[in-house]
Amino acid sequence: MILKRWLVGDPLKTAQARHERLSKTIALPIFSSNAISSVAYGTEEILLVLVLAGTAAVAWSIPVSLAILFLVLVLTISYRQIIHEYPEGGGAYIVARTNLGENPALVAAAALMIDYVLTVAVSVAAGIAALTSAIPSLFVHREALGLIAIVFMVLVNLRGVRESGTFFAIPTYFAIGALGLLVTVGTLHSFSTPSVTPSPTNPEIPGKAMESLTLFLILRSFAAGCSAVTGMEVISNGVKAFRHPESKNAATTMIWMSVILASLFMGVSWMAYHYGILPKVDETIMSQLARLTFGTGVVYYTIQIATMALLVLAANSAFAGFPHLASILARDGFMPHQMATFGDRLVFSNGIIILGFFACLLLVIFQGDTHALIPLYAIGVFVSFTLSQSGMVKRWLVKKGAHWRKKLAINGIGAVTTGIATVIIASTKFMQGAWIVFLLVAILILIFQGIRSHYRAVSEQITLDRRGSRPPLPRRNIVVIPVSGVNRAVVRALDYARSRPGEIRAVYVDLDPEESAKVKIQWAQWGGGVNLIAISSPYRSVLGSLLEYVEEILEKEPNTWVTVVIPEILPARWWQSILHNQRALMLKAALLFKERVIITDVPFHLTR
């Protein structure tokens, strides 16, 4: 408990929950770190696929990047419509549930939950890669560094990031500035230098093709590059957090974000192509570009630190999104109730811990390697993109309203474009790991449904009869007191029982005739007139014999409560309990599952 207080801080009152409204300049960094940080690995993932067909194939990175640019454009326009239509926040789950029904909504929810976990794992892995590119000696420790980063984020988020606004704004602007400087200087410089054909000196990169340059390979590189648009949906979830007019401000911020993302991404792709940069195992493309442009000096290190900070903030954004989604699902009965409960720091503690756990698990399984995680990534995001856009299409068809044909066309293009991208991603990445995501989505949906059907069954069973007839109860009450010996604890329990109505039966389990005779004599003095029933126990199990006795009463007397009054001796210090039999505890646990048995615990506290 003390450790917990120190780590996560004192509890906060409900009244302390602030509903801070964000200006556009503060909202931009908060909501865009996830999307913009994708620049750090998007281009690299495209090149990693293309280079399989030899160094000549990397020129295809430019058309692939342009295709992704088109995706950014389509997503920006179509998400602006969602922002205007759902000012309360329009996540894929909500849009799908309100327009498409329950099953598509659960698919969206499952896909999103998986992608939140992947966002943390991928962003942290990429952030650590930015660090180890600058300090190569840390490369062997990347897994441990990633785990430390995640644990740190879990703790920070359990405390609750109240002062999130400026706290997040500064490093994000700093990173955008640093990356902007790199892209601007690098691109301007590229116009005055001749283009470089990549000549691999690094033996990791094969000079000749390992695979031939097929359409499939190009689509695969497009699918890998789609990781660059992940996070674009974030603003649409958080419209409520903007200042009035919420939707308008959010839509404007969305455009700013897209412009920054698009220019940084295209700049990096262009520079990589122009300078003939190829991926390396232990250094990122971004690091190579920064080194080439500014040399290994202060500016280079600044860019690496800024990139890392941006990626960590991107990972951190999932710690707000995942628990929030889990709490919505919990309120709808698809996740355990506990996920919907605020912790004592006004955050959804359970969701934060679960996200941290699974992200750590992924990082360990994939050994902290961004490239190994990428095949799993993006698929969930694109499934939810497609479901959101399809939901909006359905909405305009049903609701119509002003300019509905134009709106339908925009979301229609969005749905088709993201649908095609989803099919490309799913088919090209399927064998490399996307199948795991599909399998997990299916399992998650089964879990969601199982949980809901359990809650429904519970609710049906505990709901009272509307017509007001009270459930019938047993009439009589037999009180059973297990007696282990004649002592203060037992006499206290007996006296408590005697002060209440009901037929009392003190029961003694006879293990040793000598001891038994002694107890009977003492009982005559202390038993207060209650009859002591001695039962034999051929197998020396006090617990078993008592349970049998209670069961016998239950069987013989169908219309009777059996109240078992347990005298429980509690040691003064917890560790002393290993010196005691724990019979009271085991008896309580066993009796709990018997119908018509009431357990009454009369504790007797030792003081030393």
Next chain:
Amino acid sequence: MILKRWLVGDPLKTAQARHERLSKTIALPIFSSNAISSVAYGTEEILLVLVLAGTAAVAWSIPVSLAILFLVLVLTISYRQIIHEYPEGGGAYIVARTNLGENPALVAAAALMIDYVLTVAVSVAAGIAALTSAIPSLFVHREALGLIAIVFMVLVNLRGVRESGTFFAIPTYFAIGALGLLVTVGTLHSFSTPSVTPSPTNPEIPGKAMESLTLFLILRSFAAGCSAVTGMEVISNGVKAFRHPESKNAATTMIWMSVILASLFMGVSWMAYHYGILPKVDETIMSQLARLTFGTGVVYYTIQIATMALLVLAANSAFAGFPHLASILARDGFMPHQMATFGDRLVFSNGIIILGFFACLLLVIFQGDTHALIPLYAIGVFVSFTLSQSGMVKRWLVKKGAHWRKKLAINGIGAVTTGIATVIIASTKFMQGAWIVFLLVAILILIFQGIRSHYRAVSEQITLDRRGSRPPLPRRNIVVIPVSGVNRAVVRALDYARSRPGEIRAVYVDLDPEESAKVKIQWAQWGGGVNLIAISSPYRSVLGSLLEYVEEILEKEPNTWVTVVIPEILPARWWQSILHNQRALMLKAALLFKERVIITDVPFHLTR
């Protein structure tokens, strides 16, 4: 539970406990496997020390073995007197307690407990060494093999070895026969062959001395060889198990055992000396002797298997001794009560499991190496030997009786001899690990005393006043029902409470005003006239607010019981409980530690 039944068998009735009396021919193998098995490593340990002073020094093994032979003689004569004096069984703890007082008895008990653990570890390690000498490819697996052997013994002993007599007799006689054959053939053969000076071909054995042949080294080799007399006390613990006349039969068996032990041990020492056998890392002396005498054939393998079987039975004997000693200590209040309770197979299950656990721990720490364990071994046995003999000396001085001077002289010689041996063992082995044993003895004694003082404190606190005044009890009773909502479970608990006397207060923790209003309306219909008290909870902790409310009552009303009636919803399947808040469980746990609070659990069982 099913697994347990399958592994350890169905419970047995108390009445099934048999008090089988043993004939001398059956008692001999049962009680002597421990002592005789020491032959397998005794000589080897002597040589291992001497060889440090070069191969020439190993000739000293003969005088050292003769000194140990003298010890066997003294122990036999003096233990026969204990057998006659304690027909109920005269373990070191009992002899020390009745004659020397509590503290020496606790020293003996602690020393014995440690030595039981070591007996298991050393015997198993030596048994596995016999196996791996014959099958060298198993050498790397010796640790795992040892652990498997111990786990197997734990399971066998948890079942209870009722048919112990013949079950143990056959392999022990078989092993005595096999070792006897080896010693007889080998010794006879030695008279017709010239003595061999050891010329080490094995590079592990240094040709020249690493240490000089000092008196200290010879004493160290004597101390190492003392491991050969461990187990000689076993018969004196079990006199009760012999047929009438118990003491006479036990004393005769003691002589048989000593003769077998002495001749096998001297035979092995002589042969090793005569044939110039030196210790090897991966083959035991016994294996080398058997190979030399019979060649690597059927006879050789038979001898190895017999040796292993004997050692395993020796280890197994500790599984009877340790739990028995622990149960005696528990009855005297020095160990937890649970140690004195028969398990459902009529064995002291807790003691068996604890012994197995610590033996496994030792085996892992010392990597299954007999030689590494030996420095810890024997010291405990010799401490208890000395305490037994000193106890007898004191006894004769106090009690006197017929021939007391002669008896005093015999036990006096015993006490002095074992005392000297103890000092030698302790001083020569101290730095090699005997200090651990001394430290553990001290810690164990503190634990024994701590446990007893706890039990005494408990007993004082729960014992009723002799003069018969009943402890005063609170007069009033306030019944508190925590209400989470209006449902069948809550109504059931409420109706139970209403059927009993006492002022009822239904308490609802207000987290959400909307939900709260709904509950109040429903309560009006279902509350049966009981007032519903809504309490606010600024930190959203239902548990915390309820506890505070109960504490308030306790403070305001000093002469009142607070009975908390908890409506507990129990899921149909255990795993479903992760979907529920466990609030009832946590509330019960927290309330348990409050004075004057009675916890009454009204379970409501879901059926699906």
